[in-house]
Amino acid sequence: MKLNSTVALTLILLAMMLGAGFVSSMWGFTLGHEALKGVTQPDVRPVKDIADTQKASPGKEGLAILREDDILTKVNEYISNTSKGAKPENKSKESKTENKDEPAKSTDPSDPNNQPSPEPSATEASFTDANANLKLPIKSEDRGVLLEIRSATQQGGSLLLNVTLKNQGANAVRFLYSFLNVTDEQGRALSAITEGLPGELPPDGQEYSGTVSIPSALIENAQKLSLTLTDYPDQRLQLKMSEIPVVR
Template identity: 45%
Template sequence: MRITPTITLSVVLVTLMLGAGAASAFYSYKMGYEALKGVSQPDVNPTKKLAGSSQKSAEIKEFVPVNEKDILKKVNDYIKSKKNSKSSSNKPADKKEPTEAQKQSSVNPPKTQESVQANFPLQVQDQGVTLEIVNAIEQGGSLLLDVSLKNNGEKAVQFLYSFLEVKDNRGNSLSAITDGLPEELPATGENFQGKIKIPGISLNQGQLLSLRLTDYPDQKLQLSIGNIPVVR
């Protein structure tokens, strides 16, 4: 058999292809081996573990009934605790000793409106002119004094009510507004009635007021009334 160049070339190519395939396979095996060197097979099969857990959960536990005596004991203790808490809440509080202020108020009780009203009327007279405070009431946050003026003197008297002075027991001046009182009081003995309004901003229960009225322009007439109680 005659070997031609074509057959020789074909054999050489086949040999090269087989060598290249063997070298590629060896190189791939080596790379895979190096990559899986740190990987090992698990000690326990996870499928067996899942099967075991499912089998354990499927097991039926035995029912153990609760002791009836334990239940009755707990109920009895609960009822007793409720009764004790209820009785402690209904227990009357301890009586406290009265304070000094309460003792003092019991010895000297505050004046009622009736006792204050019993102090009226308050009256002052000078040179035949009489000023009388008939009553005092609290209205709208102000103290209203019902007053009357009468002149039994020999001549008429004029008043300028801006000269009216009202002070508390500390000497503080208070504003006062007159209503219905005459500017000139004739010497006829006629009784003229009116009101004096004292705003109650600075007035407190238990205070005593003083009032002073003089004639105008001579200012010789002195009509002064003190110890006027504040009514609330």
Template identity: 45%
Template sequence: MKVNSTVALTFTLLALMLGAGVFTATWGYAIGREALKGITQPDSRPTNKGTAKNSSGREELVILKEEDIIKSVKEKINATGRAGSASTSSNTSAAPPAKSEKSVATVTTAKLPILTRSNDVAMEVTGIRKQGDSMLLDVAMKNDGSQPVKFLYSFLNVTDDKGRLIVAETTGLPSELPAKSDRLSGTISIPTSMLDDAQKLSIQLSDYPDQKLQLKMADIPIK
């Protein structure tokens, strides 16, 4: 029987390819095996915790109970909480107590009222009180004469017991006292920052423009 040359060539090529594949696989396996000699699988467990050795000396993995794990976690959380509480308590006790900054008006009544008179005009300090950053002197004035009297309060002279000149402002005091006037009231305001360690004040006021009246007060207690 005559064999077709094309079929023969095809089978020959297939046989060669199969043989080459088997040879390549065998050769690759041999090379890989030679390269891996002396290499073993690493121990993937970082520590020996959670392991135990059996009778043959080999280590076995020990499974921890869920209750033990929860108990251990709670103990660590409680220990951390106690440490944080102790630190907070220490910081709180070390902090100085905050001071309450309330502006409370106080009234000085010792040796009051203080009265001065010049001719028919009288001036009286009836009270002293603190309000915010100011010291307020409550003042009353009265004219018993038959002529009106004018005042310019920029000429008001206030000094402390150290001889220092004090800047003061007036509120409500009349620029003119009518003849036979009623008792009129107002305030003299002094910044407390200007008083420092002063204990007493002195006041001097003259009429304007004649300056015939000299209303003077000394030793007005402010503390």
């Protein structure tokens, strides 16, 4: 009798434990489900989303960086084409027109119209020469190297500075003309192209001529320019010029 009651009690306790476990698990599941409402599962394929985003926004390309040599070459070609396209003035037609409009000169010495025009005075001649030279030449010297700007002219849509270099020192000097710095009176840097100047200046005291070309479109509002040239690679030589007149 006691054995049967013990087995029955054990079964009852086991059933109660199973029921309590089931009820607690259902209750925990219900609480967890209520707490996670509105929470969605994250996308586990970020690589695909990035690829789709890149495909969906075409047209974004990297900026193309131009080389300095290519820019200078294009500017030089533009200047050359502009100078070739400039038409010379037809002076012969103008001279013929002027000859037709001018009255015939009399050979009579007593005719007042046949008197020669007076020659300009020394003061007027010096004033004319000063305007023609425009305060040129300008010189700069450092460590035995002499840089000189002898004249400035407008030609083919560019301002041409005729320059000379001379090395009276003991050692040869190398130049990299991309280091040539040209600015206006407002401090704006200007693009300049050099032609004819040597890359290495020997110490022989000989003058080497060349030109510095500056597009006229860059100096429309400029009145005076400054120029700085240094050697390469030491950059110990400093050839500086200012008050360079802009020819119109």
